[in-house]
Amino acid sequence: MEIRRSPFTGEHALVSPHRLSRPWQPEDFCPFCPGAPETGHGWDVLLLPNRYPVVTRSPPSPTQEELFGAEEAYGQAYVLVETPQHDVDDLSDLPLRQIEKVLRLVIKTQKEAEEDPRAIYFLFFRNKGREIGVSLTHPHSQIYVLPLVPTRVAVEMQYSETWYKERGRCLHCDVVAGETRRVVHHNEHWKSFVPYYARWPHEVHIYPKTHRSALTELTDVEVTTLADALKCTLCGIKNVLGKPMPYILVLHQAPLRQRAPHYHLHFEIYGMYRPDGRLKYAAGAELGASLYTLDTTPEETAERLRKAVAGCVTASGGSSR
Numbered sequence: 577m578e579i580r581r582s583p584f585t586g587e588h589a590l591v592s593p594h595r596l597s598r599p600w601q602p603e604d605f606c607p608f609c610p611g612a613p614e615t616g617h618g619w620d621v622l623l624l625p626n627r628y629p630v631v632t633r634s635p636p637s638p639t640q641e642e643l644f645g646a647e648e649a650y651g652q653a654y655v656l657v658e659t660p661q662h663d664v665d666d667l668s669d670l671p672l673r674q675i676e677k678v679l680r681l682v683i684k685t686q687k688e689a690e691e692d693p694r695a696i697y698f699l700f701f702r703n704k705g706r707e708i709g710v711s712l713t714h715p716h717s718q719i720y721v722l723p724l725v726p727t728r729v730a731v732e733m734q735y736s737e738t739w740y741k742e743r744g745r746c747l748h749c750d751v752v753a754g755e756t757r758r759v760v761h762h763n764e765h766w767k768s769f770v771p772y773y774a775r776w777p778h779e780v781h782i783y784p785k786t787h788r789s790a791l792t793e794l795t796d797v798e799v800t801t802l803a804d805a806l807k808c809t810l811c812g813i814k815n816v817l818g819k820p821m822p823y824i825l826v827l828h829q830a831p832l833r834q835r836a837p838h839y840h841l842h843f844e845i846y847g848m849y850r851p852d853g854r855l856k857y858a859a860g861a862e863l864g865a866s867l868y869t870l871d872t873t874p875e876e877t878a879e880r881l882r883k884a885v886a887g888c889v890t891a892s893g894g895s896s897r
């Protein structure tokens with residue numbers, strides 16, 4: 577178990593051979609249901625240490641080769657069980673108050689991670705749908721507390737910093753304020769839109785309208801309204817094609833303990849169906865060359881998603897609460 581880094585691209589691979597033995601979509605037993613060996617009873621949201629972690633508090637010594645030095649796989653991996661109910665399809669199907677509980681548990685976990693000087697980055701993500709390889713369908717998200725800044729975030733931070741140095745403003749604040757054509761949903765504090773620079777067929781980013789670099793900087797009401805932004809946006813993605821869409825959700829934020837005037841937290845959601853309902857695969861161009869191919873414009877995608885979100889709001893009683 578160790579972390580290897582490409583000297584060519586700076587990208588990391590978390591090498592954890594013990595993960596091969598983890599269970600895969602078992603029919604008869606769910607480790608996240610109430611009453612399972614690690615869960616017990618009497619909870620609404622539950623943070624579990626990942627049984628098959630990619631990083632750990634006491635990692636083994638990494639291998640060293642002449643040209644390469646691996647890093648210790650130091651950190652913590654958690655599973656966040658979002659509801660005791662096994663058969664809920666998606667986060668967006670939970671009541672707002674339950675989504676808010678999930679968010680407050682994430683923030684509490686991040687505050688605890690900040691206390692550890694070796695912890696550098698707090699990665700929160702959620703994989704939805706068997707089609708994209710989810711191994712357990714009980715609603716859950718995941719947290720990796722990492723000893724490094726993931727490359728994609730590092731690259732975003734570099735571009736954002738250059739903009740900030742040249743103009744004295746946060747690039748993300750400018751993008752959010754200027755975004756009108758591709759908006760999918762917004763409330764008092766949050767805006768969801770298909771980015772101009774989308775890479776995936778149903779990609780939506782959710783931003784706080786006020787500059788915040790990390791989840792721990794959100795105000796109380798921003799957490800409450802974030803639950804609404806997530807619920808509405810994910811519901812739109814679920815309904816837009818008339819069948820639940822597999823997606824990946826990931827939080828991009830500044831590294832732990834770093835107040836960044838140039839980097840602005842945001843959720844990125846990649847809905848993985850193409851407009852015709854077929855699964856989009858990352859293949860030659862995407863994986864081999866970081867070249868993304870879209871079969872439709874982000875503007876057209878935004879229009880369809882905006883209508884789908886409007887349908888969700890009506891279905892849930894007309895208000896955003």
Ligand code: UDP
Pocket residue numbers: 598599607624625626627628629655703709710711712718
């Ligand atoms: N897992 C766990 N306890 C178990 C069974 C599985 O912590 O008893 C973890 C497993 O290591 C995996 C996660 O639960 O990381 C399920 O995650 P998901 O299917 O979203 O994606 P994966 O991490 O498998 O790609």
Ligand code: ZN
Pocket residue numbers: 606607608609610661662714
């Ligand atoms: Zn379950």
Ligand code: ZN
Pocket residue numbers: 746747748749750786787788837838839840
């Ligand atoms: Zn900003």
Ligand code: FE
Pocket residue numbers: 732828842844
């Ligand atoms: Fe980002």
